[in-house]
Every structure is written in C-alpha cells, then in structure tokens.
Amino acid sequence: MIPHGLFAINKPRGLSSVTILKKIKKLQPKNKLKLGHGGTLDPLASGVLVIGVNDGCKRLQEYINCNKTYEAIGILGLATDTYDSEGKIIATGPTKHITKEHISQIISKFTGDIMQFPPLYSALRMEGRRLHEYAREGLPLPKDLQARPVRINSLSLLNFMTNHTVQVPKIEIYTTNMNYCKNIKQAKNLLEVASAASYPTFKIRVECGRGTYIRSLVHDIGKELGSAAYVVELIRIQQGNFILKENTLEWDECLNLNNIFEALNKN
Structure with a gap:
C-alpha cells in the first residue's frame, strides 16, 4: 500500500528541515516517497515540523499559512x-x-x-x-x-x-x-x-x-x-492541529517506518 497523508515530528536541534526529509527518504529507497514540509525550521530550532507524504504534500500549504x-x-x-x-x-x-x-x-x-x-x-x-x-x-x-x-x-x-x-x-x-x-x-x-x-x-x-x-x-x-x-x-510548540508532545513523533521514532505509517493513519 502506498502511504499518503500528514504527520509531524519534534525536529531535533542541529538538523535542517531538508536534512530531515532526506533521512526519511533513505528509509524506503525502493519505493520512493514524495516528501515535503509545512514550513522551514532553522537548524538551531526544534519542535513541530509538519511533513507531507505523497498526496499529503497537497495539504502542506494550509500549514504554511496557518498560525x-x-x-x-x-x-x-x-x-x-x-x-x-x-x-x-x-x-x-x-x-x-x-x-x-x-x-x-x-x-x-x-x-x-x-x-x-x-x-x-x-x-x-x-x-x-x-x-x-x-x-x-x-x-x-x-x-x-x-x-x-x-x-x-x-x-x-x-x-x-x-x-x-x-x-x-x-x-x-x-x-x-x-x-x-x-x-x-x-x-x-x-x-x-x-x-x-x-x-x-x-x-x-x-x-x-x-x-x-x-x-x-x-x-x-x-x-x-x-x-x-x-x-x-x-x-x-504548535502548528495548526499539531501540538508538540501531544501528536508529534520523536525523531528516533521516525527511523522506523511503521511509526510513520501509523501516524499517517491517525491524521
């Protein structure tokens, strides 16, 4: 099954938003995932980073525009x-x-x-x-x-x-x-x-x-x-309906694709 949708992570300090996407893509090299994010966080920053997967990328603009x-x-x-x-x-x-x-x-x-x-x-x-x-x-x-x-x-x-x-x-x-x-x-x-x-x-x-x-x-x-x-x-701390620690994945959890797929199903 091809995954689609949105999930959010607690981006760790020290990694750029683009680096996060590249690392997730490498988890499934055979079935190339289309990934995007809903607004850049500086490497210095941490917290909510909304990520779109395949068709979910179409909804990212609403998170770029939201409070x-x-x-x-x-x-x-x-x-x-x-x-x-x-x-x-x-x-x-x-x-x-x-x-x-x-x-x-x-x-x-x-x-x-x-x-x-x-x-x-x-x-x-x-x-x-x-x-x-x-x-x-x-x-x-x-x-x-x-x-x-x-x-x-x-x-x-x-x-x-x-x-x-x-x-x-x-x-x-x-x-x-x-x-x-x-x-x-x-x-x-x-x-x-x-x-x-x-x-x-x-x-x-x-x-x-x-x-x-x-x-x-x-x-x-x-x-x-x-x-x-x-x-x-x-x-x-928050971006749209995603709230840090409430419905975000920790970065180490993202290294297991099953956790990402489960999060996609919830959102």
Whole structure:
C-alpha cells in the first residue's frame, strides 16, 4: 500500500528541515516517497515540523499559512550577524537598565499587525538568489531590504534570568550597518564579551501568522530596550492541529517506518 497523508515530528536541534526529509527518504529507497514540509525550521530550532507524504504534500500549504506558536530564549546585551547563536558577535549593548517589568512593557509594541525586516541570513529570495547567499559570500544586496507586514497574535514574557549557562559565539570584527541605537557599540575584543553569563536572558511565547521571523522579533525587542539581543533557543510548540508532545513523533521514532505509517493513519 502506498502511504499518503500528514504527520509531524519534534525536529531535533542541529538538523535542517531538508536534512530531515532526506533521512526519511533513505528509509524506503525502493519505493520512493514524495516528501515535503509545512514550513522551514532553522537548524538551531526544534519542535513541530509538519511533513507531507505523497498526496499529503497537497495539504502542506494550509500549514504554511496557518498560525504557529513558538517559545524562544533571547540573550540581551549582545548582537550576532545571524540574529542567533549560529552567528558571530558583532555588537554589545548595556543591560543594567533592563528589568522584567521593562521587557513586559516593551513587548506590547510588537503585538498585532507590525512591519518586520527579515534577517539577512534567511532563505528569502532577492533577484533570484537567497539572502543568506549574499551574506555568506560577502556580497552587497542588489537593492535595499524591505520590511514586511506580519501578524503577532499574542506575545508574553515567560521568564527573565540573570544567571544561566549560555555560551558565547565567536567574535567577528568588522564595520556593520545594522542601525543599532546609539548605546550599541561594535564588539572589539574578547574582554567585552568574556562570558555570556554576565548578560541576562528572557523567554517569550509567541503566537504568530505566516512569515514571522522570531529571530527578527528578538533582535527588535533588544533594540527597543536600548540594547541588543539574539536567539539562543527556539522551539515551535504548535502548528495548526499539531501540538508538540501531544501528536508529534520523536525523531528516533521516525527511523522506523511503521511509526510513520501509523501516524499517517491517525491524521
């Protein structure tokens, strides 16, 4: 019997969405499966990844378009070129003035219909090439990056911590035009960012519409606080009717095709 339908997995951190599909395809090389996913998760991210099998791929667009829920942890006082811990530190900012109450007030500005600039390190296309290709090759963009309308249905602060074990990425010394506020300075040496533990973190829960970049959201919150910020952890909690840990497979379960077929029958 040829399988069709949808299932969702808890994508592990460190694997790209495309890598996940390739690994599943290799489980049944003789009967080639047509696979697709309902919206990319960065390698850094984990959580709900909706996968279509054969005719199920026709329904993926509804999951690309649907609302999604994320939980993210951002570190304050540091900025990276990718807006997450995969990148290089390019700037530092003050944090002593930031409190839990301050963050709670600021995030209300980011709910509803807002304009958002996507990260330069993203899969969006410009003039036939993906943005991250320009960034990684050190090429100038052929035109200015434009803000896009996105919808944040709800945004709440879950935690604010001054003690943690976050590791600092490599420092990159170069001139940047990231348009930070006047309090931000370019990172010059290791002494400025000797330990990320000296910088506070905050955790948010976001319900948003299609096209929203949580990396950009955390980055923008840092700027609005008069500092800087980047994502150190990102989890997709829900996408449409798929809810993490409720009706998703763990990655090790996906290595057995019978578990996938059983999940397809349920959905």
